[in-house]
Amino acid sequence: MEGMDREQLAEFLKSRRARVRPADAGLPDGGRRRTPGLRREEVARLAGISVDYYARLEQGRGPRPSRQVLASLARALRLFDDERSYLFQVAGEQPGPPAGPSGVVSAGIRHLLERLDDTPAFVIDAKYELLAWNRMAVRLMGDPDAHGRNMIWNLFCGPWPLDDDSPPEAQAFAAECVADLRAASVRYPDDAGIRSLIARLRAASPEFVRRWEEHRVCVRRTTLKTLQHPVFGELVLECQVLQADEQGQRVVFYTAAPGSPTASVLCGLREAVVA
Structure with a gap:
């Protein structure tokens, strides 16, 4: 690699810092701000470095940052993958x-969930951990905190784990989830949370082990899902999956074909939420 370009590094850090809102980084707003984005001391705290060191980097007079510091800055500034690569290269x-x-779910995504009062929607990360959801999702699926937030763990080790008698659609969904988790394990090889989840599943579920050893790799997108609701019975839902950012978050929407029985159920759930 070529040497460090202090001027480009300084300008890039300043521009990215101005883009990040405090709420997106999980910080309180802290009142009125003279300039948009995070303060220098907030970036330094999020990255685990001193304010003086970060200030010198923005001023183009700091020492060459280590790879660990660059990775911490990329997380603090919520950089996309191409921006992260650029940060490393100019350093x-x-x-x-x-x-x-x-x-951390951005304030914009949380606002979107709140506005969707007729559509069950939630946010998951790369290991299928539920990070945020709206009231329609609770009405449809119940309180996530009541049965655990990890969807893959619930699928294989929850109260009603997958087995040979599960319907074909559930079997296909499980295969997709496991293949998706394998893809995440390759994309994020150093993530302790993903490694821990895989180890726990391998220890607890022979069914997961069987599917894991098939070595399938894919990323889940739009699909149909049949849900057995304790009150309304069988619901046929169209599961739409959108990438929320480049750090593994996805927004999942459940919709139904217009005029279908499931659409009528969702309409009734919306009226209960709005009431």
């Missing part, structure tokens, strides 16, 4: 694997 380093999946 004279070869980009490593992308940062692990983020657990």
Whole structure:
């Protein structure tokens, strides 16, 4: 790699800092701000470095940051993968694997969930951990905190685990989830949360082990899902999956064909939420 370009590094850090809202980084607003984005001391705290060191980097007079510091800055500034690569390159380093999946849901995504009062929607990370959801999702699926937030763990080790008698659609969904988790384990090889989940599943579920050893790799997108609701019975839902950011978050929407029985159920759930 070529040497460090202090001027480009300084300008890039300043521009990215101005883009990040405090709420997106999990910080309180802290009242009126003279300039948009995070303060220098907030970036330094999020990255685990001193304010003086970060200030010198923005001023183009700091020492060459280590790979660990660059990775911490990329997380603090919520950089996309291409921005993270650029950060490493202007600092004279070869980009490593992308940062692990983020657990902070942006304020914009949370606002979107709240506005969807007729559509069950939720956010998951790369290991299928539920990070946020709206009231329609609770009405449809119940309180996530009541039965655990990890969807893959619930699928294989929850109260009603997958087995040979599960319907074909559930079997296909499980295969997709396991293949998706394998893809995440390759994309984020150093993420402790993903490694821990896989180890727990391998220890607890022979069914997971069987599917894991098939070595399938895919990323889940739009699919149909049949849900057995305790009150309304069988519901046929169209599961739409959208990428929320480049750190492994996805927004999942459940919709139904217009005029279908499931659409009528969702309409009734919306009226209960709005009431």
